[in-house]
Each structure stands twice: as C-alpha cells, then as structure tokens.
Amino acid sequence: MSRAxxxxxxxxxPGPERCPACGRPYHEEAxxxxxxxxxxxxxxxxILVLEPAAAYCPECHERESD
Amino acid sequence: xxEPRRRGDDAAEPEPRPGPGAPRAFWSGTIAFGLVSIxxxxxxxxxxxxxxxxxxxxxxTRLRRRYFCSKEERMxxxxxxxxxxxxxxxxxxxxxxxxxxxxxxxxxxEIDLRxxxxxxxxDPLFYERAxxxxxSQGPTKAYRLLAxxxxxxxRAGIATFVMRGKxxxxxxxxxxxxxxxxxxxxxDEVRRPADIGLPRPxxxxxxxxxxxxxxxxxxxxxxxxxxxxxxxxxxxRLSALVEDKRSHGADLIRPDGDDDDAGEDTxxxxxxxxxxxxxxxAALKQGLEDDEAxxxxxxxxxxxxxxxxxxxxxxxxxxxxxxxxxRSRMSKDELADAIRQHR
Amino acid sequence: MAARAMWKGIIRLxxxxxxxxxxxxxxxxxxHFRLLHRSDHAPVRQALVDPxxxxxxxxxxxxxxxxxxxxxxxxxxxxxxAATDPEPSRDIRVLCALSPAAVDxxxxxxxxxLGPDGAPGRYFALADALARSGQIGLARWVMRKKTYVGAxxxxxxxxxxxxxxxxxQVVPLEDLDVPPPPRxxxxxxxxxxQLVDMLAEDFDPRDYxxxxxxxxxxxxxxxxxGGRVRHAPAPPRKPAEDLARALEASLKRGRxxx
Numbered sequence: 131m132s133r134a135x136x137x138x139x140x141x142x143x144p145g146p147e148r149c150p151a152c153g154r155p156y157h158e159e160a161x162x163x164x165x166x167x168x169x170x171x172x173x174x175x176x177i178l179v180l181e182p183a184a185a186y187c188p189e190c191h192e193r194e195s196d
Numbered sequence: 197x198x199e200p201r202r203r204g205d206d207a208a209e210p211e212p213r214p215g216p217g218a219p220r221a222f223w224s225g226t227i228a229f230g231l232v233s234i235x236x237x238x239x240x241x242x243x244x245x246x247x248x249x250x251x252x253x254x255x256x257t258r259l260r261r262r263y264f265c266s267k268e269e270r271m272x273x274x275x276x277x278x279x280x281x282x283x284x285x286x287x288x289x290x291x292x293x294x295x296x297x298x299x300x301x302x303x304x305x306e307i308d309l310r311x312x313x314x315x316x317x318x319d320p321l322f323y324e325r326a327x328x329x330x331x332s333q334g335p336t337k338a339y340r341l342l343a344x345x346x347x348x349x350x351r352a353g354i355a356t357f358v359m360r361g362k363x364x365x366x367x368x369x370x371x372x373x374x375x376x377x378x379x380x381x382x383x384d385e386v387r388r389p390a391d392i393g394l395p396r397p398x399x400x401x402x403x404x405x406x407x408x409x410x411x412x413x414x415x416x417x418x419x420x421x422x423x424x425x426x427x428x429x430x431x432x433r434l435s436a437l438v439e440d441k442r443s444h445g446a447d448l449i450r451p452d453g454d455d456d457d458a459g460e461d462t463x464x465x466x467x468x469x470x471x472x473x474x475x476x477x478a479a480l481k482q483g484l485e486d487d488e489a490x491x492x493x494x495x496x497x498x499x500x501x502x503x504x505x506x507x508x509x510x511x512x513x514x515x516x517x518x519x520x521x522x523r524s525r526m527s528k529d530e531l532a533d534a535i536r537q538h539r
Numbered sequence: 540m541a542a543r544a545m546w547k548g549i550i551r552l553x554x555x556x557x558x559x560x561x562x563x564x565x566x567x568x569x570x571h572f573r574l575l576h577r578s579d580h581a582p583v584r585q586a587l588v589d590p591x592x593x594x595x596x597x598x599x600x601x602x603x604x605x606x607x608x609x610x611x612x613x614x615x616x617x618x619x620x621a622a623t624d625p626e627p628s629r630d631i632r633v634l635c636a637l638s639p640a641a642v643d644x645x646x647x648x649x650x651x652x653l654g655p656d657g658a659p660g661r662y663f664a665l666a667d668a669l670a671r672s673g674q675i676g677l678a679r680w681v682m683r684k685k686t687y688v689g690a691x692x693x694x695x696x697x698x699x700x701x702x703x704x705x706x707x708q709v710v711p712l713e714d715l716d717v718p719p720p721p722r723x724x725x726x727x728x729x730x731x732x733q734l735v736d737m738l739a740e741d742f743d744p745r746d747y748x749x750x751x752x753x754x755x756x757x758x759x760x761x762x763x764x765g766g767r768v769r770h771a772p773a774p775p776r777k778p779a780e781d782l783a784r785a786l787e788a789s790l791k792r793g794r795x796x797x
Contacts, residue, residue, distance in 0.1 A: 138275070140360060141279060141572075141574075142274055142277065146240050146244055147244055152585065153248065154261065154585070155244055158325075159360040159361060159569075160360075161571075162571055163565070165567075166545075168563040168651075169683075173572075173573060173574045173583075174263075174574065174583065174584055180282055180285060229734065229738075230738075230785065230789020230790070230792065231785045231786075231792065232782065232785045232786060232789060240710075241709065241710045241712060242708055242709055243707070243708050245707045245708035248605075248606070249604065250605070250606065251598075251603060251604075252601070252602050252604045253591075254602060254614075257589070257590060259587040259588060259596055259601055260588045260590050263585060264583065264584045264595075265576040265583060266581050267576070267581030268576070272576060272583060276576060276578070277575065277577065277583055278575055279572035279575065280573065280575045280580065281571075281759060283763055288580040290577075290580075291572065291755075291758065296755065298768075299754045310738065312735045312736075312738050312739050312740070313739070313740055314741070314742065317741060317742040319694060319744075320647045320650070321650045321694050321699070321701070322744060323647040326644060326645035328710075328712060337721070337727075338782050340723060341731050344720075344731075345731040345735055348732075349732065349736075349739075351735060351739065361570075362569060363750065365747050371712075372712070372713065372717060374717055376645075381565065382568070382747060382748065382749045383744040383747070384749075385565060385566055385749075386564055386565060386650070386744075387542065387564050387565070387566050391542065391566075392542045392654060393542060393654075394654050394697055395654075397666070398659065401664055402663070402664040403664075405555060405660065405661050405665075406665075406668045406671070408555050409553060409664060410668045410672050412553025413636040413669075413672045413674050413676065414636070415553070416633065416676075417636045417637075418636065418637055419641070421637060421642055421643075421677075422635070425679075425688060426688055426703060426704070426706040427707075428686075428705035428707055428708075430624075430685060431705070433623040433625075435605075437623055438613050441615075442611070442613050447616075448607075448613055449604070450611050451611070476710060481717070481718065484717055484718050516609070519608070521608070523610065
C-alpha cells in the first residue's frame with residue numbers, strides 16, 4: 131500500500147479517522163491511541179515517551195506533566 | 197475506458213479509480229473461498245463525522261497546514277518525510293513502504309476464507325471497523341453467490357489479511373445482496389476482566405435491585421434501533437450556533453474568489469464528507485451492474501456536453517445555484533461531474 | 540495487575556443508581572512508526588501558515604471558523620465554542636433496551652469495561668439483570684466534554700459500555716438499492732452452500748494470531764543490526780475462469796488446514 135498517483139503515501143493522506151487534537155483527517159493505522167484517555171491521536175500531534183514506551187495525546191501529556 | 201488492472205505486479209496498491217471525484221478504494225485484492233477467487237475493492241463504511249472547523253485569519257483566509265521540521269524549524273515537503281522508530285535514545289531505524297509491503301505479499305492482496313462461523317458468535321467487543329466490498333472487475337456471479345450463501349447460512353467467512361501495514365482479523369458478511377467486511381481485534385488486543393482486576397461475583401445477588409433494573413429494562417424495551425438516538429448532539433449544537441450567527445450576519449466572512457485553488461497545494465487536506473456518500477453509493481451500484489458481456493466495469497460518462505468548455509468559476513456558480521454540497525472544495529472536473537449527476 | 544480507571548460514572552436505570560468505573564478494554568499491540576525528517580530524523584510536526592504572508596501562526600492565535608452551505612465562513616470564538624460543550628455530568632442514562640441483534644456491527648466503536656465504584660452489590664445486580672433480561676441497554680453519557688452513546692451489555696459476565704458511532708459516521712448501506720442479481724444457478728448455489736458447510740466452525744478468537752507484527756519487529760531488528768532484508772514476491776493468483784469448476788474442485792480438495 132505505497133505511493134498513490136498524486137496523493138503521496140497513505141500515511142500522510144486523509145483518512146476516515148479524525149484527530150481530536152488538530153482535527154485533521156488521517157488513517158488510524160498511521161497514528162496512535164492515547165494511553166490515558168483512549169482517544170486516537172494523529173502522528174503529527176502524538177507525544178511519545180521512549181522509556182516506558184507510551185503514546186499520549188497533547189491534552190493528557192500536559193495534564194500528566196503538571 | 198479504464199485499463200483492466202494487472203494483478204500481481206503491484207501487490208496491494210490501491211490505484212485511483214477512473215473518473216474525477218470517484219472514491220478511492222481502501223484496499224484492492226481478492227476474496228478467496230476454496231478455489232474461487234473474487235476480485236474486490238474495499239470501501240470504508242464509516243466516516244469521522246463531526247463538523248469540520250477551519251483555522252483562519254481574521255480576513256477569512258484558510259490557514260494552510262504544513263509539515264514542519266522540529267529541529268531545523270522549517271517547512272517540509274511530503275517527500276522529505278519517512279517513517280521510523282526510535283530504538284535507542286537518538287537512534288532511529290526507518291522503514292520504507294516497499295520493505296513493509298514485501299513482508300507479506302500474499303496476505304496483502306488476498307483474503308483467504310478458511311472458516312465460516314455463525315455471525316452471532318462474534319462478540320462485539322472485537323469489532324473494529326466496517327467496510328463494504330465492490331466487485332472490482334469482470335463478472336459478479338461469484339460475488340453474488342458468496343453474498344447470498346453467507347446471508348442464508350447466517351455465517352461469516354473468517355480470514356486474516358494485511359492492510360496498511362497491519363494484520364487484521366476480518367469477518368466477511370453478506371447482507372442485502374452485498375458483501376461487507378468487519379475487521380476484528382485479535383484476542384490479545386483486548387483485555388480480559390482479570391487483566392482489569394474486576395472482582396469476582398459474590399455468592400448472593402441483591403435481588404431487589406436486580407428486579408428493579410430488569411423491570412426498568414422491560415419498560416424501556418424498543419424493537420429497533422432508533423437512529424435519532426445516535427444523532428451527534430454536539431455537532432447539532434455547534435451547527436445551531438453557526439446557523440444562528442450566519443442568519444444575523446455575525447462574524448460572517450465571504451472568502452473572495454478561488455479560495456479552493458490554493459487547496460490543491462495543501463499538504464494536509466480536509467475531506468468533505470457530504471459528496472462522498474453519493475460517490476460510494478454510485479461506486480457500489482456501478483460495480484454491481486452485471487456486465488459479463490463487456491467483461492469490465494462500465495466506462496464513466498464521456499464529458500462531451502455543455503459543461504466541458506465552461507470555466508471553473510462559471511461551473512462554481514452553477515453548482516451554487518443547484519445548492520450542491522461541498523462545492524467550494526471541488527476541482528473543475530468534480531464540479532462538472534456533480535452538476536451532471538444532479539440532472 | 541489492576542488497570543487504572545479512565546472515568547467514573549453512575550448508571551441511571553429506572554430509579555436505580557449504580558456507581559461504576561470505566562476502563563479501556565482495548566490493548567494496543569500494533570507496531571507504530573513516527574514521522575521523521577529524512578535528513579536529520581527530527582520528528583515532524585505541523586504548523587499553520589498564512590498563505591498570504593507565508594508566516595507561521597501559532598495554534599493559540601488562529602481563529603476557528605465553520606463553513607456555511609454557501610461556502611461562506613462564520614468565525615467562532617473560544618467562549619462561544621465552549622458554550623456549546625455538553626453539560627458535564629457523571630450520569631450514564633439508559634435510554635432504551637434492545638435485543639442484541641438490533642445493533643448492527645457497523646455501529647460499534649470502542650469498548651470499555653465497567654467495574655464497581657464502591658457498591659459492589661448494585662454492580663453485580665446490574666450484571667444479573669442484564670443476563671436475565673437478555674437485552675442490551677442504549678446509554679448516553681458525557682465524558683471529557685463529548686457526548687457518547689453506547690451499548691450497555693455483558694461480556695464474559697461483566698457489564699461493559701461499548702461506545703457507538705454517531706448516525707453521520709456510518710454510511711447508510713441499507714438506503715442503497717442494489718441492482719437485482721442475475722438468476723443464480725441452483726447447482727452452483729448448492730455447491731457454495733456445501734463448501735461453506737465443509738468449512739463451518741465455531742468462532743474462537745484465540746484461534747487467530749497476528750503474525751505480521753513479528754515480521755515487522757524482525758525487519759526493524761535486522762536493520763538495527765545492520766543486516767539486509769530480501770524478499771521474493773509471491774506469484775499472483777488469477778481469478779477463477781469457471782465458477783462451477785472452481786466450486787467443484789474446492790469441494791473435492793476438502794478442508795485445508797486453517
């Protein structure tokens with residue numbers, strides 16, 4: 131599932147999922163799920179922690195950091 | 197006239213369907229049961245919903261979303277971006293689509309139905325996303341046969357396949373003469389009650405409470421699912437606000453000229469849902485039109501009519517008069533197509 | 540190891556109140572990749588740019604607007620948007636009771652377990668009531684400034700809330716009128732039926748495994764160690780020429796090992 135004619139790779143193309151943080155339509159498989167609120171988050175908005183490995187949406191990460 | 201797709205060389209590449217504004221399939225491949233092969237396109241049956249909000253300047257120009265390098269602090273083109281993972285702090289391993297697609301080429305283009313299970317046995321806990329299937333080329337007899345058999349037996353065909361770099365467990369269902377797919381979660385993708393730490397049931401149940409609850413359920417019994425209960429109330433309130441402001445002319449901006457041409461070089465597009473459902477229906481109808489004689493999907497209507505020579509702004513005006521939804525987001529060809537469909 | 544509750548609510552059914560805790564039921568096992576700038580592997584973010592000046596506008600400074608049917612824009616201020624947020628509440632109101640089959644598979648979005656929040660007696664009474672009525676509840680609640688509708692139903696004897704999609708998130712396939720099929724050959728229908736019967740089984744999710752994840756992990760590991768990866772493309776599978784013959788051959792072949 132690689133490059134389509136004029137849209138670029140699928141993981142940058144718009145898809146049926148919508149990022150609650152930025153509102154951008156994207157493909158779920160390109161993104162993550164927030165480990166706190168269980169909402170989807172697109173790969174441009176996600177905040178990743180390496181150790182222990184976890185993905186956060188911007189809202190929950192801000193809340194956790196307080 | 198679209199060229200027949202050559203299967204086998206481009207693994208699972210979803211090629212753009214013929215005609216402007218036509219929906220793109222999510223995945224193309226074959227459904228196999230026994231030695232019967234049915235070439236199909238998968239279309240997603242769900243959408244993100246919600247009222248799209250745009251970020252704008254005070255003048256009403258839509259702000260463009262661009263990719264941004266956090267280190268160099270500059271804009272990026274899509275082809276400067278790749279995917280990868282941080283394996284150690286500061287060390288990244290990148291992967292290309294070609295490498296990933298090559299990992300499971302068979303699984304990426306075939307849904308091989310090995311088992312048929314009673315549909316009612318699939319717990320909704322496992323449901324992920326729904327799709328519908330359109331026969332992608334040639335005779336639809338095998339497609340119809342499978343749809344009918346699944347419907348009549350009340351069974352779903354189960355298989356695993358790879359789509360967008362992820363392996364999915366999938367149930368193929370027949371309903372109303374059409375094949376649908378429902379991706380399912382794997383057993384280890386779902387927590388069990390013990391994993392959550394839910395307590396074990398007690399010896400005695402609070403009978404009074406149970407009885408009261410059961411009585412309430414009986415009183416609330418309905419035969420069918422009322423779609424009205426599933427309306428997006430948050431969106432409705434937002435739409436009401438927008439409509440209220442529009443009717444008072446409050447904060448109303450009429451963007452000048454071709455705001456939409458700029459949309460063509462946007463890196464991060466917005467999709468307009470409203471025209472899409474019509475396209476999906478059309479795609480399904482077209483795919484199911486039996487055409488064993490021609491052996492291929494019906495060609496898109498030729499554009500040799502009064503709209504062919506029109507300028508984009510003129511087409512936009514016509515679309516506005518016809519109240520065609522989503523027109524401000526359409527290209528010239530899409531506008532012409534939409535006007536034709538309206539006739 | 541006990542999971543952390545995401546939210547606390549109170550099921551309101553009839554006159555009864557059942558305090559519950561919500562837990563995410565999905566466990567993400569997927570392989571994820573981040574977006575990186577090719578040249579320096581810096582993470583890629585997004586920025587809002589004013590197309591006129593070419594300048595970046597911070598998200599906080601951008602105005603939000605909605606499009607009207609005419610293609611015009613209505614500016615929406617933050618306080619106005621906040622005013623449209625649903626009223627915060629801990630109530631999970633059961634609106635109606637349905638047979639499980641009334642909710643088609645397309646509606647299901649995301650499952651959550653319910654656990655007791657104190658009052659275990661009422662919690663297990665709820666489980667008991669759901670089990671004995673055989674019905675599912677349709678419930679509405681507000682969580683994190685968003686309205687949810689879900690199916691209140693049992694899984695493995697425990698109550699769950701399965702969040703459902705909104706009406707405009709599901710393509711109304713039933714509204715479609717499908718062109719009628721050509722007459723299907725009775726013999727082919729019969730063979731198809733036999734084939735399905737031959738491969739019939741009960742559904743056990745534990746029978747199926749995601750092997751693709753491992754392949755991706757292996758790929759990453761190989762690349763990490765500096766190795767090369769090579770794959771031969773699989774031969775293409777041609778669509779069957781003759782349906783009847785393919786059905787016959789399938790039946791003759793018998794049941795393959797799944």
